[in-house]
Amino acid sequence: MTSIPTAPARRTGPGWWRSAVVYQVYPRSFADGNGDGIGDLRGIRDRLDHLQWLGVDVLWISPVYPSPMADNGYDVSDYHDVDPTYGTLEELDGLIADLHERGMKLVMDLVANHTSDEHPWFIDSSSSPESEKRDWYWWRDEPNNWGSFFSGPAWTYCEGRAAYYMHLFAKKQPDLNWENPEVRHAVYDILRWWLDRGVDGFRMDVINLISKDPELPEAPVMPGQKYGNMRQSVIDGPRVHEYLAEMHREVFDKYDRDLLLVGETGETTVEEGRKYTDPDRRELDMVLHYEHVEIDHGAFKWDVRPFDLGRLRERLAAWQTGLADAGWNSLYWDNHDQPRIVSRYGDDGRWRTESAKLLATVLHLQRGTPFVYQGDEIGMTNYPFVSIDEVDDVEGVNYYHEAVAAGEDPEDVMRSLRAMCRDNGRTPMQWDDGPGAGFTTGDPWLAINPNHTEINVAAQKDDPDSVLSHYRRLIRLRHEDPVVVDGDFTLLDDVHPQLFAFRRRHESGELVVLANFSSEEAELGDLAQECRGEVALGAEGGPVLAPWEARVYRR
The missing domain is CATH 3.20.20.80 (Glycosidases)
Structure with missing residues (x-):
C-alpha cells in the first residue's frame, strides 16, 4: 500500500x-x-x-x-x-x-x-400580451401534448396572459425563449x-x-x-x-x-x-x-x-x-x-x-x-x-402521487424512490x-x-x-503521473462477466487497471499477463481478484 x-x-x-x-x-x-x-x-x-x-x-x-x-x-x-x-x-x-x-x-x-416564475422577467412577461418581455418565454394559446420531466404536463395556464407557458421541469420553472x-x-x-x-x-x-x-x-x-x-x-x-x-x-x-x-x-x-x-x-x-x-x-x-x-x-x-x-x-x-x-x-x-x-x-x-x-x-x-413523507425532492414527490393515482402499489413506488x-x-x-x-x-x-x-x-x-x-x-x-492525464485509453476485455479492465498508455509509461465488479472472486484468465510491473494502487496479487478488488499496475 x-x-x-x-x-x-x-x-x-x-x-x-x-x-x-x-x-x-x-x-x-x-x-x-x-x-x-x-x-x-x-x-x-x-x-x-x-x-x-x-x-x-x-x-x-x-x-x-x-x-x-x-x-x-x-x-x-x-x-x-x-x-x-x-x-x-x-x-x-x-x-x-x-x-x-x-x-x-x-x-x-x-x-x-429556465427561471423561477417569481423572477421579474417572468412576472413582466406574464402580465400582458403587450409586455416588452412577452416573448422572453414560450407562450401558446393552446398547449401541445408534451409532458414534463417532473411528471404531468409541460404547460400551465396563466390568467394574466390568458395563455399557457412551457416548463420542461416544475411549473414554477418556466422555460426561457432563447430564440429571442x-x-x-x-x-x-x-x-x-x-x-x-x-x-x-x-x-x-x-x-x-x-x-x-x-x-x-x-x-x-x-x-x-x-x-x-x-x-x-x-x-x-x-x-x-x-x-x-x-x-x-x-x-x-x-x-x-x-x-x-x-x-x-x-x-x-x-x-x-x-x-x-x-x-x-x-x-x-x-x-x-x-x-x-x-x-x-x-x-x-x-x-x-x-x-x-x-x-x-x-x-x-x-x-x-x-x-x-x-x-x-x-x-x-x-x-x-x-x-x-x-x-x-x-x-x-x-x-x-x-x-x-x-x-x-x-x-x-x-x-x-x-x-x-x-x-x-x-x-x-x-x-x-420508508414513507413519501420523508421525501423532499419535487421530482420524486410528483412521481409518487402520479403513479399511485394511476393505480400502482404505493410500496412498489417507494421501492423505486429508495433506489432512484x-x-x-x-x-x-x-x-x-x-x-x-x-x-x-x-x-x-x-x-x-x-x-x-x-x-x-x-x-x-x-x-x-x-x-x-x-x-x-x-x-x-x-x-x-502524466499517463493519467494524457495517456490514451484501450479496453482490454469487452466480454468478461465480472471485469472492467483497461490500459492507459503514454510516452512516459502505462497504467493497467483491473477491476472486479462483483462480490465473488474473479479469475483473470488471459488478463493475468497484465499483472506485471509496480502495483501503483491496490495490493500485490496473482491471477485472481478478490471481491470488489481493483488493482493498478504501472510500467
Whole structure:
C-alpha cells in the first residue's frame, strides 16, 4: 500500500482543467455554519481545509441565488445576489478569495434554460400580451401534448396572459425563449457580472435544452404514459451549438484568463458530445452526459433494472474512444441529481469500502476530468426511505402521487424512490458520528443517514485503508503521473462477466487497471499477463481478484 501524500501539485495555464479534480458541493447539505439546519456559505468556508487536504483543484457549488426553492435553487428569482438561506454576496466574495488564496478555483452553477416564475422577467412577461418581455418565454394559446420531466404536463395556464407557458421541469420553472436575442444577451450579461467578481467558470444546467424545435410539434406518447415524450424536440435542439458558440464569442473570449466551462447535456450522444467539446468549435470544455448513469434504468428512470456491467463498460469505452481525438471527457458517478453510486453499481453492505474504492479507481483513471460529489470520498450510501413523507425532492414527490393515482402499489413506488430518488444524494454530509453528523447543531432540513455513526470523515481521515485515503491517493496520482492525464485509453476485455479492465498508455509509461465488479472472486484468465510491473494502487496479487478488488499496475 502506498503512503498517503501530503500536498497536491497543480497544473496552470491553458487546459489546466485536464489535470484538475472538481469537487461539487450541494450547499444546502454540505455544512451548516449558523445552526439553522441548512447548509450555507459560512459552512463551506469552514470546511475548505478538507478540500485542500483532499487535493481538489476546483469547487463547483450548486445554485445559491435567491429562489423560492421549488427545486432547491434551480428555480432562480435573482441572478445577481445570494439567497439569505445561504448567506450574503459578501460571504460569496469571501469564498472566492479564500479559494484563490489556497490556489483553488470556483465554478458557479448557471441555470439559464429556465427561471423561477417569481423572477421579474417572468412576472413582466406574464402580465400582458403587450409586455416588452412577452416573448422572453414560450407562450401558446393552446398547449401541445408534451409532458414534463417532473411528471404531468409541460404547460400551465396563466390568467394574466390568458395563455399557457412551457416548463420542461416544475411549473414554477418556466422555460426561457432563447430564440429571442434579448434573452440570450441578458444571460450573457449575467455571466459577465459573475466573471467580473472573480468566478472561474460555470457548470451550465441542462444547457442542451435551451434550443427547442420552434414548431413545437406533438410528441409520441409512450405506452402507459399520458403525455407526449418531447425529447426529440428539445434535446440537442436545432440551434444549441449556434447559441453556445455565440456565448463563447460574446463573453468568454473577452476574458484574459483560463476558465472552466462545463455543460450538463443529459441524454446527448457521443457524436453531439464531440461537437460540444471540440476546442476548435469554441463551445464547452466538457459535458456531463447521462449514458453511464442510466445503466440501471428500464423504459424510464423509475423502472429500476439490475446493474449490467457489460452496458456500463460499453458506454464508458464509447465515450473514451469517441472523444479521443476531439474534445474531453468529464468523469463522474454522483451529483445532486443522482442516487449514491455505491448503492447502485457497488455493494453497500459487506463490500461497501471495497466497492467504493473500486468505483473511484475505475472512474479517476480514465481519460478526462474527475468530479467528486460531496460524500463520494467516504462512500456515502442511499438513504432508507420508508414513507413519501420523508421525501423532499419535487421530482420524486410528483412521481409518487402520479403513479399511485394511476393505480400502482404505493410500496412498489417507494421501492423505486429508495433506489432512484434524488434525495439520496442530498442527505447531509457526514462529517462525524455525532447527532448532527457534524453537519449541523440544529434540526437538519433533510434527515441524516443513520449510518453516519460508521461512515463519516472523522472515522476515515487517519485510516490509510479508508475510502477517503484512497480518494486522496487517486487525486495525487492524477496530479503527478502524466499517463493519467494524457495517456490514451484501450479496453482490454469487452466480454468478461465480472471485469472492467483497461490500459492507459503514454510516452512516459502505462497504467493497467483491473477491476472486479462483483462480490465473488474473479479469475483473470488471459488478463493475468497484465499483472506485471509496480502495483501503483491496490495490493500485490496473482491471477485472481478478490471481491470488489481493483488493482493498478504501472510500467
